[in-house]
Amino acid sequence: MNSFFSTNLPKFGQVIIAIAGFFAVLLLIFYIAGKANGRKQRPIAIITLLGPAMVLLFAGLIIPAIQTILFSFKDANSVKFIGFRNYAWLFNNADMRKVFFNTMLWIVITPFATTALGLFLAIMLDRMKRESLAKSLLFMPMAISFVGASVIWKFVYDYAVPSKPQTGLLSTIVRSLGFAPSNWILTQPLNTFLLMIIFIWVQTGFAMVILSAAIKAVPADIVEASALDGAFGWRLFRWITFPMVRSTFIVVLATMLVTSLKLFDIVRTMTGGNFGTSVISNEMYSEVFVRFDTGRGSALAVILFVFVTPILVYNIRNLRRERTIA
Amino acid sequence: MSTVKIADANPGRKLFSTKFATSVVWIITVFWTVPTFGLFASSFRNKQDIFLSGWWNIFVAPNLTLGNYRAVLFGSSSSTLSDGVLPYLMNSIVITIPAVIFPVMIATMAAYCLAWVKFKGSDALFFFIFALQVVPIQMSLVPLLQLFTGGAHIGGVTIIPKLGIAGEFAGIWLPHTMFALPLAIYLLHNFIASLPRDLMEAAHVDGANHFKVFRQIVIPLSIPAIAAFAIFQFLWVWNDLLVALTFASGTEEVAPINVKLASLVGQWGSGWETLTAGAFVTIAIPLLVFFSLQRFFVRGLLAGSVK
Numbered sequence: 222m223n224s225f226f227s228t229n230l231p232k233f234g235q236v237i238i239a240i241a242g243f244f245a246v247l248l249l250i251f252y253i254a255g256k257a258n259g260r261k262q263r264p265i266a267i268i269t270l271l272g273p274a275m276v277l278l279f280a281g282l283i284i285p286a287i288q289t290i291l292f293s294f295k296d297a298n299s300v301k302f303i304g305f306r307n308y309a310w311l312f313n314n315a316d317m318r319k320v321f322f323n324t325m326l327w328i329v330i331t332p333f334a335t336t337a338l339g340l341f342l343a344i345m346l347d348r349m350k351r352e353s354l355a356k357s358l359l360f361m362p363m364a365i366s367f368v369g370a371s372v373i374w375k376f377v378y379d380y381a382v383p384s385k386p387q388t389g390l391l392s393t394i395v396r397s398l399g400f401a402p403s404n405w406i407l408t409q410p411l412n413t414f415l416l417m418i419i420f421i422w423v424q425t426g427f428a429m430v431i432l433s434a435a436i437k438a439v440p441a442d443i444v445e446a447s448a449l450d451g452a453f454g455w456r457l458f459r460w461i462t463f464p465m466v467r468s469t470f471i472v473v474l475a476t477m478l479v480t481s482l483k484l485f486d487i488v489r490t491m492t493g494g495n496f497g498t499s500v501i502s503n504e505m506y507s508e509v510f511v512r513f514d515t516g517r518g519s520a521l522a523v524i525l526f527v528f529v530t531p532i533l534v535y536n537i538r539n540l541r542r543e544r545t546i547a
Numbered sequence: 548m549s550t551v552k553i554a555d556a557n558p559g560r561k562l563f564s565t566k567f568a569t570s571v572v573w574i575i576t577v578f579w580t581v582p583t584f585g586l587f588a589s590s591f592r593n594k595q596d597i598f599l600s601g602w603w604n605i606f607v608a609p610n611l612t613l614g615n616y617r618a619v620l621f622g623s624s625s626s627t628l629s630d631g632v633l634p635y636l637m638n639s640i641v642i643t644i645p646a647v648i649f650p651v652m653i654a655t656m657a658a659y660c661l662a663w664v665k666f667k668g669s670d671a672l673f674f675f676i677f678a679l680q681v682v683p684i685q686m687s688l689v690p691l692l693q694l695f696t697g698g699a700h701i702g703g704v705t706i707i708p709k710l711g712i713a714g715e716f717a718g719i720w721l722p723h724t725m726f727a728l729p730l731a732i733y734l735l736h737n738f739i740a741s742l743p744r745d746l747m748e749a750a751h752v753d754g755a756n757h758f759k760v761f762r763q764i765v766i767p768l769s770i771p772a773i774a775a776f777a778i779f780q781f782l783w784v785w786n787d788l789l790v791a792l793t794f795a796s797g798t799e800e801v802a803p804i805n806v807k808l809a810s811l812v813g814q815w816g817s818g819w820e821t822l823t824a825g826a827f828v829t830i831a832i833p834l835l836v837f838f839s840l841q842r843f844f845v846r847g848l849l850a851g852s853v854k
Contacts, residue, residue, distance in 0.1 A: 277653065377585065
């Protein structure tokens, strides 16, 4: 126990020093910059307030992104330019084609499944008794890491050879229905869908909470007026509620799309990308940190980036429209 | 589904107010909760029980033990985990606290500047930062790691010397801070831009400079938004795997507990009993934060997505 404290207390010392140092530097800069007056006051304030963020954004995101694009045209050790050879290899490799196909499945299925289920729950929950309890329980997986969620579901998908007792929930249910359980995580292409269920399990609560807030924001008099006009149930949803939450629905869908595209943790933890389950972001990590090919890894990162550009453009156009309305 | 009984209290307000809808919700809720509960129940069962029967047997033959937690926290010679995960749990705390405070402060400053100290191009800059939100962090990992280990050079001239923070806590705080900024600035800007103009102007008339306004007006009034983002960032950092795998070595000195848990899953022959308790130790703190601060967290999510 003594050695535990002697190795871990200094870590907290580092935290205290880092935070104290951070605030001390900030206050000092504020104090010095605050001395400026007259015409210099504004530019100095702008540089002081915005400078740190801009430096970090440039050093951490913008310059590295440009470097990654350059690396994607270079060889494994980023020494010489090899043109589009990394991309050519990626697109002509059968394993990689499977990876792209899996990623397409992820970004087509999971965002829609998650957002639709979230909307369904939000509607069903609305004004229900004990609404907040149900919401909390459905939302809870959001606090659990994808790694933690993977452990939870690995337990559900556990399989034992027929001579041993089945302890996995899925195997037990399947057997009680009179079928023979299979080794779920090794069964292609079923395993990719089983991994998707983990994602859907984690993210549906997020979609539900946001869509639920949007539904509650629909003005009561609109709903009441249409109810008087005879719109109930499905028709009310189709013609009144859904059009009013459509923009939120699309925002949630786009968020899910980006999250599922970058998905890494679940695949890494459940299969390590084996058994035909790998996705782009897992391959990117493997290329760079397992096979030490910076060129191919960077090309995969660039492909991820190309996938998000439509969403990026859409988001910006949305924000601009909002700005002009406001 | 289309048969709707209008509740007397609020006519027409509810879309589907049947008992049917309520039962559907509860069936799904139970389905959503069972996997977590199964793991939780298993974490109190001993190795033989976990191996021989499903966790639902605790209802017929409860034979509960804290042995798994003891082994996971403090280590045991019989399990695959000889040293215990406590050092990794400490690392997670050590990584998370600054990785929340730094981006929150820096983003609040930037958001205030973009919202209230407008200059030529400040709107364009805000759009640009907003757009950075969706850029995959995969685009940054390799060059950033190279910067930390080797510095930056242009044509043999050293621009930035090697920072020597690879594999140190600073080398994890920094990427987390950088990656958090676009979302943080966007969320806080939305909030700070809506603060009352009169208040700002009155302070300036009284002779307060931007720093005084920032410290004495902007920060205190922005606490709800700051708290919402802080919780969001806390969960992000605590639950992150990719950044930690890239920038922290897997060792007891710096690796967070989530990395340790992931490596336990991958370990050949690592026992379920270690995994179950290990997973619960990993998710206990975020769950606690989540349930106690859920309202702030939801508010933060809504600010980001509905606006």
